[in-house]
């Protein structure tokens with residue numbers, strides 16, 4: 347386990363939350379779709395938000411994390427937006443990537459497991475790919491906290507990372523060939539990383555791990571950088587490296603059945619049928635509209 351040293355104090359690093367702090371400085375260049383919601387994902391979010399809120403104007407919406415496209419969307423819908431993230435660096439870096447200038451947005455630095463908001467306060471809680479950032483042992487606390495700050499009958503809208511039923515590990519070389527054929531494009535490195543990340547799933551720990559992605563790709567690593575005969579692929583591998591080094595980010599994952607059962611204890615699932623058509627990970631990154639029970 348790595349240690350963070352600050353003013354001589356040694357603190358155990360939190361592999362779910364802390365890596366985001368230094369990822370914040372690379373966001374603009376390297377953190378792309380589908381790690382962030384794609385244009386199709388935003389259309390789906392808009393559809394579900396409008397379905398749930400009916401008249402979104404002046405509705406109170408809490409965005410967990412600082413995802414710029416979600417903040418722009420809910421501002422344009424006329425909602426009163428509050429953003430909550432534990433890393434102020436992420437709030438600051440993501441704010442620079444917004445298209446809209448929401449002067450009324452409230453920005454709060456806090457842990458989602460203990461939020462400084464009153465109970466029965468928000469009409470909707472939303473956020474992108476939140477749940478994998480919460481260790482399995484803290485999930486109950488996380489869902490309870492969302493329910494506490496939501497009004498009775500309030501909505502929880504989020505994109506979930508899931509391993510679909512029948513999921514099985516694909517050989518990484520096969521995935522590399524697939525992305526060589528698709529060709530180089532900025533953001534395809536993230537799409538490929540997300541795809542390979544799913545391959546690193548450990549059914550015992552129920553975790554995926556950026557270090558395991560590196561291990562799966564090690565035959566392409568020459569000690570200093572990734573090498574591949576296809577120069578587009580080489581660029582994608584090295585862009586992924588720039589984003590995820592030093593490979594200490596971990597996420598807690600679930601199979602689809604497992605996650606549905608977990609969520610159903612706290613929420614009713616209202617809609618989950620729409621899929622983005624603009625990325626290959628759409629079956630693994632699914633938008634869910636839920637309501638408090």
Ligand SMILES: C[S@@+](CC[C@H](N)C(=O)[O-])C[C@H]1O[C@@H](n2cnc3c(N)ncnc32)[C@H](O)[C@@H]1O
Nearest residue numbers: 366381382411413431432433436457458474479
């Ligand atoms: C929402 S997630 C995933 C990123 C997302 N896909 C996007 O496009 O922005 C990342 C954010 O969650 C924040 N985070 C992770 N765990 C947290 C926690 N327990 N409390 C508050 N914020 C947390 C991180 O600081 C980071 O900014």
